[in-house]
Amino acid sequence: MQSFFETELTKLKKRILKMLDLVDIQLDQAGQSLLNPDFELVDAALKNENQLDKLDIKIDKLCQRIFALAQPVATDLRFIMSSLRIGNEIERIGDITLDIISRSENVRSYSDVLKEYKINKLLKETIKTNKRISEAYSNNNNLLAKEIFDSCKQLEETCNQVFNEIIGEMTKKSQVITIATDLILIVRNIERISNHMENIADSIVFVVEGKRLKHS
Numbered sequence: 001m002q003s004f005f006e007t008e009l010t011k012l013k014k015r016i017l018k019m020l021d022l023v024d025i026q027l028d029q030a031g032q033s034l035l036n037p038d039f040e041l042v043d044a045a046l047k048n049e050n051q052l053d054k055l056d057i058k059i060d061k062l063c064q065r066i067f068a069l070a071q072p073v074a075t076d077l078r079f080i081m082s083s084l085r086i087g088n089e090i091e092r093i094g095d096i097t098l099d100i101i102s103r104s105e106n107v108r109s110y111s112d113v114l115k116e117y118k119i120n121k122l123l124k125e126t127i128k129t130n131k132r133i134s135e136a137y138s139n140n141n142n143l144l145a146k147e148i149f150d151s152c153k154q155l156e157e158t159c160n161q162v163f164n165e166i167i168g169e170m171t172k173k174s175q176v177i178t179i180a181t182d183l184i185l186i187v188r189n190i191e192r193i194s195n196h197m198e199n200i201a202d203s204i205v206f207v208v209e210g211k212r213l214k215h216s
Contacts, residue, residue: 004069005070005076008065008066009066009076009079011062012059012062012063012079012080013083013138015055015058015059015062015087016083016086016090017137018055019052019055019056019059019087019090019091019094020090020130020133020134021134022048022051022094023052023093023094023097023130024130024131024134025044025048026045026048026052026093026094026097026098027123027126027127027193028127029044029045029101030097030100030101030104031123031124033100033101033104033105033108034104034107034114034119034120034123035108035111036108037109039105039108045098045101046098048094049095049098052090052091053091053094055091056087056088056090056091059083059084059087060087063080063081063084066080067080075207078206078207079207082203082204082206082207085199085203086137086200086204089196089197089199089200089203090196090200092192092196093130093193093196096189096192096193096196097189097193099189100123100186100189100190103182103185103186104186106179106182107182107183107186110178110179113183117162117166117183117187118162119162119183122155122158122159122187122190123190125151125155125194126155126190126193126194126197129148129151129152129155129194132144132147132148133145133148133197133201136148136201136204137200137204140204140208141204142204142205142207142209145202145204145205145208146201146205146213148197148198148201149201149202149205149213152194152195152197152198152201153198155190155194156191156195156198159188159190159191160191162187163184166183166184166187167184199214201213202214
């Protein structure tokens, strides 16, 4: 039988994984919103976002309770601290993804422009990364987390290159000018999502190794 402490840690892990599942749905909907001309901001996306907010609050309270009653140390302490941070990062990803969905209505009819700047490809990469994060967190896989960390760095660099391309061609292509603001913000949002995922990978490594990649 699990002790109180073990039960609370299990509950914490399940809630984080639930948040990652919800974000996975949000990211998939963001991809659909850019491709599907009939896509509408459905209640499911808003409901998911509301669930993410509530889970983030529950995780915060759960961590406070564990700190107060169990006084964790060493790896357990790092796991709790990291899960608290990861919950906040996931909640921010949910907010950003919802913004992409809301902006997609203005750009989805310009499929050639989206394809030229590989917007859908960038978003697919975040979906793939989120699934890998779930695996790394669930198994405390620090090696996979390091791979995720590096791939997020690369994705952020790619987003920055695309951003500069859009800025450079705004005055040359009428189609780009028409949707430039939303297109730029969507690219920046993807870059921000990748940065939050990078922070999550960093936290997973911290649980296992007791050090942060960003401080290496």
